[in-house]
Amino acid sequence: MAGGWTVRVRLTVLYGGLFLLAGAVLLGVTYLLLAAALEKQQLKPAVVYAEGAGMEADAPVSTGGVAISKTDMAAQQSAIDLKMSFARQVQLDLNAQTLQSLLRWGSLALGGVAVAGVWTGWLAAGRTLRPIAQITATARRVADRNLHERIALGGPRDELRELADTFDDMLERLDRSFDGQRRFVANASHELRTPLAINRTLLEVAMGQPDAPQQLRQLGTTLLEVNARHERLIDGLLTMARSEQAVVDPVPVDLAEVAGNVLDQTQAPGVDVRHELRPAPTSGDPVLLERLTQNLVDNAVRYNSAGGWVHVTCAHEGTRTRLNVVNTGPVVRAYEVPTLFEPFRRLTDRVGSARGTGLGLSIVRSVARAHGGEVHASPRDGGGLVVQVTLPAN
Structure with missing residues (x-):
C-alpha cells in the first residue's frame, strides 16, 4: 500500500517477530542450561589415557612392597597432575565445541523457525482479515448504489461478526429509507401527471373554440408551455427515481x-x-x-x-x-x-x-x-x- 504497510503485512511482521523472539529466548535458555551442566561434569584422566583405563587419577600408587624414593614419588605425582591438567583442558575444549555446535545449529534452526513464522503469520493474518475483506467488498458494491447487498458474515460471534451485523443493520435502514424516498417521488409524480393532463386537455379545448378571443389564445399558449415544462419536470423526477438504483x-x-x-x-x-x-x-x-x-x-x-x-x-x-x-x-x-x-x-x-x-x-x-x-x-x-x-x- 502506498504510504505505509497494509494491516496484513504489519500482522505478519508482528507474528514473525514473536516467533523469532520466542526462538531466540529458547536458544539462550538452552545455551545457559547446557553450559551449566557441562561445567558440573568432570572428565577423568582414565577416560583420556587408554593405558590408564579403570584407574582413578587420585588413586594410591602400588609399590609392590618395594620402597621407592621421594624423587620417584614426586615424579609419579607430577605425572598424575599433568594427566589431570590435560583432562581438564580436554573437558574445556569439549565444552566449548559443544556450545559452539549448539549455537551454530541452533541459529540455523532459529532462521528456519523465523521463515516458518513469517509464512505462518502471513496465512494467519490473511485468515484473520478475511471477514474485513468481505466487509470491504460489500461496502464497495454498496457504494455503487446496490443497497440490497448484505455481508451476512458467518462464524463465531466475535468482534468482527458484531461489526458485520452492525453494518448490515445500517444497510437495512438505508435501503428502507431510499426505497421510501423513491416510492414517494414516483407516487407523487404519478399523482401530479393526472391534473396536468387535465389542464392540457382543457386548454387545448378552450383554444380550439372558433370564437375564442386572441387574448385567450395567447394566454392558452403560455399556459401550455408552462404545463409542458411541468410535465417534463415530472418525467425527469420519475427517471431519476428509477435510475437511483442499479x-x-x-x-x-x-x-x-x-x-x-x-x-x-x-x-x-x-x-x-x-x-x-x-x-x-x-x-x-x-x-x-x-x-x-x-x-x-x-x-x-x-x-x-x-x-x-x-x-x-x-x-x-x-x-x-x-x-x-x-x-x-x-x-x-x-x-x-x-x-x-x-x-x-x-x-x-x-x-x-x-x-x-x-x-x-x-x-x-x-x-x-x-x-x-x-x-x-x-x-x-x-x-x-x-x-x-x-x-x-x-
Missing part, C-alpha cells in the same frame, strides 16, 4: 445505435450537429441509456450559441465504452462545472432557461452510475462544455 436485468445495447436514433430525432435550428459513431457495445436498460444520450444532446443544443455546433462521438476502447458530447456556447468556468450535475441547478436564470427543468445532467449522472459508469465534464476552450460518459463495455 440495473437489475441489463440487456446488450449498442450505444452508437442509441445515439444515432437520438440524433435522427433531434431538431437543432441554427446549430450544426456532427457525429462520429463507432460500435460501442455495453449492457443496461435501453430506455435509460436513450434518455441519457437525449439529455446530453438536448443540453448541448439548448445551451449553445448562434451558428455553433455540437459534436457527438461514440467508441469502444478496451474494457470501456465512451460517449463524448462537445458543444460551443457560453464560457463555463471550471468551478461552475460541479454544480451542473446538481438537481435544479443551471448557469442561466430561470427566465432564460424556461424550457429546461434543471434535471438534465443530474439524470445523466444517475443513469451512468446505475450502469456502473461515470460522467466527467470540463469547460471547452472558447466556450461550451466537453462531457464524457464512460460505461463498462459488454
